[in-house]
Amino acid sequence: MISRPLFVKELKEAKWKTITGLLITGITGASLPFLVDYLGFLIEQMAVPEWARSVLGEQLGNYPLYLWSNWYGKNLLQFSLAFAVIMAGPLIAGERSRNTLEFLASKPLSRVQIILTKAAAGAVSLGVIILASTVITLVASYAAGRPVPVVWFMSGFFAQYAGALVFFNLALLLSTRSDDGLKAAVIAGGIALLMFAAEWVAPLRGRTIIWMMAASRSFITGEVSFGHIFFMLLLASGFLWAALSAFRQSDV
Amino acid sequence: MIEIRNVSKSYNKGQLKAVDDLSLQVRPGEIFGFLGPNGAGKTTTIKMIVGLLEPDRGSIVVNGYDIRNDPIRVRKSIGFVPDNPSVYERLTGIEYLNFLGDIYDVPQAVRTKRAKELLELFELTGAVGNLIQSYSHGMRQKLVLIGALLHAPDVFVLDEPMVGLDPRSTHNLKEIMSRHCQEGKTVFFSTHILDVAERLCDRIGIIRRGKLIACGTMDELKTMATNKETLENVFLELTEQ
Numbered sequence: 026m027i028s029r030p031l032f033v034k035e036l037k038e039a040k041w042k043t044i045t046g047l048l049i050t051g052i053t054g055a056s057l058p059f060l061v062d063y064l065g066f067l068i069e070q071m072a073v074p075e076w077a078r079s080v081l082g083e084q085l086g087n088y089p090l091y092l093w094s095n096w097y098g099k100n101l102l103q104f105s106l107a108f109a110v111i112m113a114g115p116l117i118a119g120e121r122s123r124n125t126l127e128f129l130a131s132k133p134l135s136r137v138q139i140i141l142t143k144a145a146a147g148a149v150s151l152g153v154i155i156l157a158s159t160v161i162t163l164v165a166s167y168a169a170g171r172p173v174p175v176v177w178f179m180s181g182f183f184a185q186y187a188g189a190l191v192f193f194n195l196a197l198l199l200s201t202r203s204d205d206g207l208k209a210a211v212i213a214g215g216i217a218l219l220m221f222a223a224e225w226v227a228p229l230r231g232r233t234i235i236w237m238m239a240a241s242r243s244f245i246t247g248e249v250s251f252g253h254i255f256f257m258l259l260l261a262s263g264f265l266w267a268a269l270s271a272f273r274q275s276d277v
Numbered sequence: 278m279i280e281i282r283n284v285s286k287s288y289n290k291g292q293l294k295a296v297d298d299l300s301l302q303v304r305p306g307e308i309f310g311f312l313g314p315n316g317a318g319k320t321t322t323i324k325m326i327v328g329l330l331e332p333d334r335g336s337i338v339v340n341g342y343d344i345r346n347d348p349i350r351v352r353k354s355i356g357f358v359p360d361n362p363s364v365y366e367r368l369t370g371i372e373y374l375n376f377l378g379d380i381y382d383v384p385q386a387v388r389t390k391r392a393k394e395l396l397e398l399f400e401l402t403g404a405v406g407n408l409i410q411s412y413s414h415g416m417r418q419k420l421v422l423i424g425a426l427l428h429a430p431d432v433f434v435l436d437e438p439m440v441g442l443d444p445r446s447t448h449n450l451k452e453i454m455s456r457h458c459q460e461g462k463t464v465f466f467s468t469h470i471l472d473v474a475e476r477l478c479d480r481i482g483i484i485r486r487g488k489l490i491a492c493g494t495m496d497e498l499k500t501m502a503t504n505k506e507t508l509e510n511v512f513l514e515l516t517e518q
Contacts, residue, residue, distance in 0.1 A: 125364065
């Protein structure tokens with residue numbers, strides 16, 4: 026089902042996106058453990074309202090809470106969503122706009138192979154960014170003299186990656202219907218932003234993909250939230266199936 | 278061999294008929310030239326032969342395989358050169374050729390030998406390590422040609438292959454097409470360069486508004502026109518009717 030030559034070609038083409046993504050997320054993750062004292066100092070110096078000082082002080086005083094919420098709940102969350110849509114948006118639409126889709130479709134590859142291989146290569150690149158930057162964050166935490174349990178911290182990775190795959194496959198679906206990779210990425214990114222906004226609406230709070238990606242339950246229990254991950258993977262598979270159907274029916 | 282039987286294709290929900298009940302056969306060892314004015318249906322026909330477009334009606338059989346039932350086998354036996362040499366700009370020339378070699382399962386030793394010969398023939402050896410984004414239009418066209426020949430296809434399908442090629446490369450391409458047909462393989466190409474078609478093709482088909490209006494050897498085509506001097510005269514007369 027997966028074409029090895031196409032898979033290798035896709036990885037080669039995505040090489041610089043993967044390296045850039047890894048650099049940005051890795052540097053951000055590595056800086057988090059070293060910034061905690063400085064942030065505390067800043068809050069002391071600045072004219073911050075008392076309630077905010079209390080909330081921020083509580084977070085900064087609890088290092089595991091600080092690390093988890095700033096990594097899985099904020100920085101990595103934003104980066105993994107951004108890279109998911111940036112990587113998937115041009116997968117088909119970009120080929121179409123560069124007139125290379127005809128070239129690819131005239132080769133002995135089925136449409137199913139083309140989509141699945143592209144999705145697999147993109148998912149691998151995205152996985153490398155998320156996993157490697159999380160490991161960098163963990164290592165930096167030890168280097169800063171603030172060790173956290175490895176299994177506990179890594180338990181958040183799976184939900185983060187599953188959620189990123191939802192938006193990756195959504196952008197891939199949009200990519201099959203468009204000849205503008207940027208447009209596909211922007212629409213998928215817009216949907217992700219709506220999900221963020223939904224977290225501010227009381228009845229929806231704690232029920233969105235964004236909340237599932239932050240893996241709050243794993244933070245409390247140190248266990249992987251299999252139910253949420255299963256739900257997100259099911260949704261991601263649904264989008265992939267829809268992308269496949271759309272691509273099979275379309276003329277290149 | 279290519280067999281096209283009663284093929285039709287429309288765009289815009291049937292409003293624009295690009296190909297209308299087209300039937301023709303291209304035999305092994307034959308160079309077939311496909312001529313027609315702009316928008317006549319040449320590229321649509323070629324895209325259906327290589328499986329990029331699905332016919333609304335009719336069937337296309339290449340080397341005994343039906344494109345609808347066995348598209349992968351059909352594509353495996355075809356070397357296709359599109360009218361626009363769009364290739365992956367972030368790959369180097371050699372990465373592109375290796376990608377195609379892998380796709381078509383060409384053994385490494387065969388691939389290296391064939392690529393070396395073709396790169397020398399098209400004077401691209403020095404540039405093969407560079408990124409394709411640095412190539413000129415003509416260089417890209419040459420690379421696409423080399424890529425299409427790498428797996429020694431039984432059927433060679435080319436859409437306006439001479440556009441952008443320098444005179445030496447055009448000459449080399451014609452030589453390759455002749456050699457290909459001498460080996461008992463099939464060449465199907467579209468062109469606007471009537472001199473080339475006249476000198477190179479065993480048979481010529483002329484399409485106008487999606488319909489095949491003439492098909493045969495040069496001598497047979499000449500019997501259909503009053504001004505029989507050149508293919509250009511025949512073409513102009515037939516496509517004006």
